[in-house]
Amino acid sequence: MDGLxxxxxxxxxxxxxxxxxxxxxxxxxxxxxxxxxxNEDYTFIxxxxxxxxxxxxxxxxxxxxxxxxxxxxKPKYSDIYRSYKxxxxxxxxxxxxxx
Numbered sequence: 001m002d003g004l005x006x007x008x009x010x011x012x013x014x015x016x017x018x019x020x021x022x023x024x025x026x027x028x029x030x031x032x033x034x035x036x037x038x039n040e041d042y043t044f045i046x047x048x049x050x051x052x053x054x055x056x057x058x059x060x061x062x063x064x065x066x067x068x069x070x071x072x073x074k075p076k077y078s079d080i081y082r083s084y085k086x087x088x089x090x091x092x093x094x095x096x097x098x099x
């Protein structure tokens with residue numbers, strides 16, 4: 001599983017990151033009624049955007065993810081990009097960040 005470790009970002013870089021996601025994919029605020037796991041609103045980022053996928057196949061998804069990484073994340077955010085193995089993940093956290 002690949003992800004971004006937001007612990008290392010300043011509020012300014014975090015805002016720039018989310019602004020970049022908003023121009024590249026679908027970003028929306030989901031209400032607590034849409035999740036049976038969270039009891040408050042949260043931001044949902046669709047990666048990659050279904051609007052960009054024509055066939056919605058797994059191979060197309062991989063190509064779009066690779067493109068987003070190479071063109072957007074790697075140049076500015078390679079320091080927070082992480083790969084994780086599911087069996088090594090001990091605790092996931094949902095954080096409430098106000099920027």
